[in-house]
Amino acid sequence: MDTDDSRSARAALVAALDIVDAPPAERFERIVRIARDLFDVRFSYVNLLDDTLLHTLTPNVPGEAVAGPLEWSFCQLTAQRPGPTVIPDTAADPRTADLPGVASRGIRFYAGVPLTMPGDLAIGSLCLMDVEPREFSPQDEAALIDLGRWTEQALAKGLHHDRLLEVVEALAPQPVHVPGYRLAGISVPYGDVSGDVHDWTVADDAVTFTLADIMGKEQPAALLAAGLRAALRQHGDLDPVDAVAAVEPRTSEDLGRASAFATVFHSRLTPSTGRVDFVDAGHGLVLHLHADGTSVIRRSRDLPLGLHPEGVPFRSGSLVLEPGDTLIVASDGALDLGDGTIDTLTDIGQTLRRAPSTEAFLETVRLRAAEHAEDDVTVAVLARDAD
Incomplete structure (x- = not known):
């Protein structure tokens, strides 16, 4: 459940990671490239969620917005449950039919897994999107979960790396x-x-x-x-x-x-x-x-x-x-x-x-x-x- 307390804690942890405004990092770009190829989808994103905004760390096209209201995003749903969130047809699902991504970008398929930090706090998502409805098998879900765990490790490594970099510079x-x-x-x-x-x-x-x-x-x-x-x-x-x-x-x-x-x-x-x-x-x-x-x-x-x-x-x-x-x-x-x-x-x-x-x-x-x-x-x- 996405409560006020969890949103506040999530925002604090995202701020501590200090990577929202950084240039795209290869450790995340590599993951979304593999995800696009593996699942044959148009888009894949690594996102972080604070209390009000969704921030993507991996824009897929030049000039794409890297932040937007959380309530406009598909990934708000992903942060509310521990497992994968799969929406085979976003236009037919009442949770997503009225979202701007469906109307303005033509997104018709969505699948995402939450990215968690210690304490099982969901701070982001790894997600897939496409412009055609499609099915998503249990094997696909398992593969997406594995990619999500890889992304969590990359986030944790980045946090440790940034701390190490501060120490080395000092x-x-x-x-x-x-x-x-x-x-x-x-x-x-x-x-x-x-x-x-x-x-x-x-x-x-x-x-x-x-x-x-x-x-x-x-x-x-x-x-x-x-x-x-x-x-x-x-x-x-x-x-x-x-x-x-x-x-x-x-x-x-x-x-x-x-x-x-x-x-x-x-x-x-x-x-x-x-x-x-x-x-x-x-x-x-x-x-x-x-x-x-x-x-x-x-x-x-x-x-x-x-x-x-x-x-x-x-x-x-x-x-x-x-x-x-x-x-x-x-x-x-x-x-x-x-x-x-x-x-x-x-x-x-x-x-x-x-x-x-x-x-x-x-x-x-x-x-x-x-x-x-x-x-x-x-x-x-x-x-x-x-x-």
Whole structure:
């Protein structure tokens, strides 16, 4: 029964999903494409219902209205009962004969299933419509119910995904001010969220600077990257080799369960001297640009987390950023910006040298990544000002 309380609760949940005004999402478009083909109907929709309006997430034709009064819709009936609602001839059914869809659009067949969230609250519908009356068999109803369950999972996944996206975006490092130095970076996910993470923190006498790349893409890699970032932050007061050694056992356990590994460049800058102490666990995509125009690629000497032999200590490295020097650290997706070889890292360094500013350089990276990359792309820059 569609009561005032249920309509209010439904409206609140639909608002929490925050997808009503978003562009059509492929996860829903795919479902309605399959529904149209499977049942050989003209139209199929994924709709959300609030207290007064029906909102379609999948308009079928250009310019189609994406919202309308709930009382004008067929799907108001679907929300009132748990199973499928099937109307073989809408013009012959007194519940629908006077609806605008029958008179103005010529809709003569309707079938829909409610979409429910936890608590069995119907917040929407997956429906089929056609311009000719037709029968709908029990097998058809069962198939429509299965598609409805798929749609519910897509809604729930979208809710979890949006929350994850908020968390991942919140993990982006905030701008910091270190006298005599510039820190900046950009991460361009191949999908919606990235398995790369870059980070920096500033203490009184040191700057911790990190870039990690989790094998894989999307949500699992993003979650592992977020966990690794948090673990390293907990040990920000340690030297890099000690910090990585401290997080390695638990991190490798998590990575092993996910059949993944992580390359990590974790460093600590002493601003007064320019000395950078670091651990490179399988990363190897570090370019030291010298003020005199030369450059050196710093390669890794250890295996990634998740592959590093148990009990074998990580090796520490160090370099000095002289005035005018810059350190570029990139994920392997950045190699897609060039020919895919390590020489691309040198080309990225030349692009930075030619750029009018670090911000302009990172915007170039973003544009190239969006056009060419087939993996997450992260590039971070640590530069020492010239005297």
